[in-house]
Amino acid sequence: MSTALSTRDADETRPLLHDHDDHPHPYHSASSSRTQSPEPAEPPSLNKISRSDLIWVLAGLWSAVFLGALDGTIVATLLSPIGSYFNESNRSSYIGTSYLLSVCCFTPLYGRLSDILGRKGAMLLALSLFGSGTLYCGLAPSMDALIVARAVAGMGGGGVMTVSSVAVTDLIPLRQRGLYQGMTNILFGLGAGLGGPLGGWMNDILGWRSAFLLQMPILVFSFCLVALKVSIRLPDEIQNQPVRAKLRRIDVLGSFTLVGTVGALLLGISLKSTEELPWAHPLIWGLLLASAVFGAAFIWVETCWSPFPVMPMRLIRQRTPLFVSLSNFFGSVAAFSMCAQDSTARASKLTSAKYFSAVRLSSSTDTGLHLLPHSVAISTGSVFAGWVMRRTGKLYSLTLCSCLLTVVAASLVAMWNENSAAWHLWLDVAPQGFGMAAVITSTLIAMIASVSREDLAVATGITYLFRTTGQVIGVSLSGALLQAILTTKLRERIQGPNAFEIIEQIRHSTTIIPQLSPELRKAAVDSYADALRVVFICQAVLNFMCFLCCLPIQENPLPGSHEEQEEAWKRRDSNRTESDGEESP
Template structure:
């Protein structure tokens, strides 16, 4: 496809023939309004990115700070058995509310949606610092999650408005470096703050960074929406919000993930009434969501015609399967070194350091390649293949595996997955019309975060199921049941066991983790297969070329944006 400048007479019919999601849902011949180009000076761009990315940095920092504080918080409230719900409530909330921000950013504007996300995230974080019970803290983390996912989504949408797609991947890579830096600093910073000032300080001291982000967003983020949206009254904008679709989507995703999470954390059987009841309610909400989006909502939160298009569907599924594999590996590699190699927690965690470096470099590399070549299809397939290589190498780990392999076999997973999520995000944006860009970005983050939660919970359920069978086959005697339960719940006791029991425990964990690693390989293969369906679209190098491509996408797809 060429980006040669076309005359007005050549370009205008594309505009006149296309119906817009920003126009009236009842008008058959609504034309697409002129969309202002959002060009900003270099200095303004730097301040805008500072405001957006400081919030992204804070979100990453917050996640690992809280993970570090789970034990001291559980001990403080004397409810260590409920500590895992602090993380679960946040992740569930993020998954449920992330896709809503794509459409909200089209209705409230990028600044309005970003401020809404920061409000929920800041309110929840402040309440965490003031919480007087474990239950209040869990609820506060859920409130923070309502904004946490939105901050990521809206910042990505806003950067896409400002940066041509050919350069967009490089900026995404820089954002991912900042995200990785926040995640890396969160652990040691959280531990130091807890030791020096108490765990509450880790939440309270996030407020100045949040205030900095809010001020910059208010002052600098002035991205223009189509003129008919900008000129609408507040009541008209509120009528565009898909309340029924939002409610049914939250119910679908929330009940599904809660069922898997409870299955893993509470070790309930699949036949337990609570588990299958949640899955049943999720299915009912899912059917209601499809009906609402197809027949009821004039401005659907997730247009069904979009998710059934070739590239958006392929990108969504590849992000889902890839995230399942990535987060399963992220959580189970340290367990391997703790339970099988009997390393300390510190040593086990250090094995993720090369993986963390690969995450940052992979994203920047993908951005550099797309900027240099203007292509992403081959890059995407190679990235997915890199993840397959890593998971295959990990499956081969055994007693004779060298230290080099134990340290660096997971590097292709981090590098490939970082590159994949960067290139597929650009593929999604490049393959839709402008009016769908924000919603498509939200859908991408929905599938990605859902995969992350399921990667942790499903791998945990598989691990425990295999582990129990192996332990029961190897450990016998009057106290066998108690010993098995102790081994399942704490790997720290394994080094102190008698030689025979220690060998049984290590072998059982190795067998169980082998099954998990094979499942990770299968997920990465599915990711690779999904990537084949992604279409190669040119990556515009200027705002004018990008506007032309959006018009070409609409003409090629025959898009009727408002309908289903």
């Protein structure tokens, strides 16, 4: 049995493309010595902490995750009041855009930082940046200052999910890890769900600044618990280094080119959607071209220059890490293609919600109730996936079945029409949320189970990079696609005097549709139905792409105890060292 597992691990860590690594990995010598020595070279890890300490550690990590989700929806609710306060409503969308771009750019950097500064150091850095940015948002004297403060908060927000995920993996055996990830996702969903009404209530009672300032007690609570309770030990060759030596391990050039690649790409796509600029606009194609140049430079730096790359190319060339990353990208684009950008309100709204308000002409209350099954399914899907992995120790069949569930759900939604039964409108969206939540959880565990211990943090950062990038692209491109098709259909159906003004009103607000004359109302409803159907079809295609990317993911054993976890890591370290030795010229 052990021989079979060893062979499987060796196959998993072999690159898809032959690669001559001129820079041996810094852990190779340490991993080799640990494998040959009868006693571990490093002291016992934090895996042996007591249950009470584990609860306090998780409280510190998860309170930060909850706060990050809460903050996002609170700010989305406050965009209009903030824009009115500074008399710059036309720029209020940049408050959300600056935060989201910053999160996407800096998320992958925390994987390597958590290996250099330690889990505690990286988490405290993330909380410090997030806290200082949030505090200054509450004190910002101008819109420009607020936008910059949100970008600073995003630099920390990008690390909260990544570092907390890495830290929990250090503490929890993989077989149980999925269940804890499900609990994390429930807290994240709870924070996101509470943020909207809480932000509106704070704005009405205390003003919009209070929504930022009153986050500080939760942040201080999380900071103190992380500082006092988190003490995960790194390998000795890093743990015992002086600070200057640790800082030299930071891949400055790789980090700069990665931020340039992701930032330019997402900024170009976001501006295309929010400002409704054509693709031929110099700003749009210039940003996309800059992203391509930065991307080429990033690949060269990580492959040929950096001794401690922020994103090792050898990981991307491995089978499971590559396809986990792609499945997370396509899955996130599909899930967030259900979000369309409202050009007037400058806030994200579920595309399915727009279907009920613009096509079915439902009230806001009825629309919200129709989305409730989807919200419940997201919370339960992740926990269900964790329970299955804990019970069976398997994830491959779970991943494929969950992904097929999203394809079926998206196909059913794409077939909605005026003759669809009421129960279809209530239940068809639920499998999408359930399946995608399960896929996101199981593929994260698949990624962790496929890499060696020294690559754990970096691989987690890569997963979150592809996930957050897919989210931004899904929101932006679906919004652009919806508006483009909607405009074309409205121009075909609405002619005559004042047609331009009527079309613009319909495009920017669905609340005006019930007040239109019967002819104009039918034209608006039919146009929205046509445009939304295309978005739903694209979502089904993207979910199918996610399914195809899940097929090559390899089934790896999920250790059920700390001892099994240590043995699996040592075996994978040994196989990795032997594999790299065979490839060396």
